[in-house]
Amino acid sequence: MLCRICKDRGKRNKAVIFLRHHRLALCEKHFLEWFEKQVEKTIKKFRMFTRKETVLVAVSGGKDSLSLWKVLIALGYKTLGLHINLGIERWNYSKTSEEICREFAEKNGAELVVFSLKERFGFSIEEIAREARRKDVCSVCGTFKRYVMNLVAKERGINVIATGHNLDDEAALLLSNTMRWEIGYLGRQSPVLPEEAGFPKKVKPFAFQTEKETVSYAILNGIRFMETGCPNAKESTSKTFKRALAMIEHEMPGTKLRFYKEFLKKARPLFEKELKKELELRRCTECGMPTTQEICSVCSILKRVRENAKSRDN
C-alpha cells in the first residue's frame, strides 16, 4: 500500500500504517505529521490549553502517556511531566516505570517531577490497600493518582492536567456507562473537564486517536515504554467492552469513532442537562485539598492505614 499524501504529490512511498476507519494509508513522515495535526486540532477544538500555560502531563511510562508528552513537546507546548511512583516491587514494576520516564525526560530535555507514595506517605499503593482492608487495589490507586495529580498541580500553580486516554479507552468507558445508562457519568464524560471547585482542568488530547495510532507514534519516535501492564491489573470490565467494540469495529470500520463523536455532539448535551448542581466543596481539615466531607478520602484512608500499621507493630 502506498502513502496517500506522497501519491497525491506524485511520489511512490510505501505506507507504514493503514488507518482503516479513515481509509488512510501513510508513510512514516506523513503519519507523524498527520497524528500531531490531529492532536493539535483536538486541543484547539476543545480549548484545552494554550502555548502560554504549563500543562502537567501525567506519565505512567506507558505508550499513551509518553506519546502524549512527546506530541505536546513537538507541538511547542510548555509541559511538566508527573510520574507517580506507586512502590510496586513485583516485576520491578515501579522502578522500571520511573526509570523509563526519567530516560524520556532526559532525552527530550523536559522537566519531570517524580512523586513517590512510599516517600511522601510512607506506604506503597499495595500496602495502603492492604492496611485499609480494600481488596480492589485498582480503585484505591485511582483515588490516590487523582489526588496526587491535583496536589502537584496546586503546589506548582498549574491549571491543566493532561492524561493519555485514547479513543479505545474513551469508547470503552462510554459503552460501559451506556450499558448501565449512568446518566450522571454520561453527562460528564468529555475530552475536557473544566476547572471547578478548586480542581484543575482535566484534558484528554488523545480522545480521538486509537491505541494503534498512539503505539505507532511511540514506536516510530523510538520511545522506550513499559510493555507490561501493572501486576495488580485484573481482567477488567473495560477489557470486555474493548473487545466488544473491537468486534463491532472489525465488521463496521469507523463505528468506534462515530460512537464517541456522535455522543459528544448529540447525546451528551441531553444528559448534561440532568446533572445535579455542583456540590458544595470545603477544604480537607488534614491536607487542605477540596473535598465534600470533613476529611478527604485520601487522608481518611491514610489515617486508617497508619492506625492499623501502628496497632499491629505494637
Place this chain on the structure above:
Amino acid sequence: MLCRICKDRGKRNKAVIFLRHHRLALCEKHFLEWFEKQVEKTIKKFRMFTRKETVLVAVSGGKDSLSLWKVLIALGYKTLGLHINLGIERWNYSKTSEEICREFAEKNGAELVVFSLKERFGFSIEEIAREARRKDVCSVCGTFKRYVMNLVAKERGINVIATGHNLDDEAALLLSNTMRWEIGYLGRQSPVLPEEAGFPKKVKPFAFQTEKETVSYAILNGIRFMETGCPNAKESTSKTFKRALAMIEHEMPGTKLRFYKEFLKKARPLFEKELKKELELRRCTECGMPTTQEICSVCSILKRVRENAKSRDN
C-alpha cells in the same frame, strides 16, 4: 441442577433450563408457568391490551411469533393470527412457513388470516424488489410487512398488533441505535408504540424474554416452527450487535436485560422530549392508508413495479 420452585416446596425435580441472568433453574412445568407469568406482567405493566380486545398476532412461522401466539392463547387473550406469504420459492420457504402457521392454528383452534403478496399484489417480495430496482430485499420486505399488518388490522377493525420481538432483538436494536446516537429512534424504541395517526398500536410482549426462553417455550410445548431463516437474509448488522452483546453477557450476566430496562427507565424519557411533533398524515390517494406523501410508499413501489413489468413484457 434442581428446579428452585420444586426445591422450595421440598421436592427434588431436575431443572430443564437455567436462566443465568435471573440465577433461576426451573423444571418444565415451572418454566412454562414462570414464562407465561412474565409475559402477562409485561402486557399489564405496559397496558398493551386487555382480554376484551382482539390482538392481531403477526406470525412468520418462527419460534418467537408462534410462541407468542401460544402464550396469548394460554393466557386467555382473544387473538387473530396473521401470516404474510411473501412468495419466496427458494428452499420452499414461503410454502413451508404458511403450512406451519396453518398447522399451529388448527392444532390450537385459533383463527388465522393468510395474506399472500402474490395473490393480492400480483408479485412475490423478491419480484417486487427486483422490478423496483431495490437491491436490499429486506428493507422492501419490512415496508410491505408493516403495511400489510396495518391494512389487515384496519380491515378487521383491530387496534393492536403484537409481534414476537424478544429481548435479544430489542437489545441489539438499542445497541445499534446507541452506536449512532439516533436520538429519534431512541426516543421511540419501546415495547409499546401507541396508536397514532391512524396506525394501530404495536406491542412486543416478549421484549423482556430472551431468545433462549422463547425457543425453549416453543420446544417444550411441542410447537413445530421454521428452523431456517429467510434465504434472502444476509449477515446483518443486527447479528454483529447480537454477538457483541452475547460476549458482554457471557462475562457479565444480566447486562443485556439491565441495558434495555435502564434505558426505558432512565434514558428514553430524555430522548423522547427531543422528538419532533407528530407528522401531519394524510390518506394515500391509491389505497387510503395513512401516509406523509400523496401516495404511500407501498403503492408507489407497486406502481413502479407494474410499470417496469409491463414495459418489459411489451
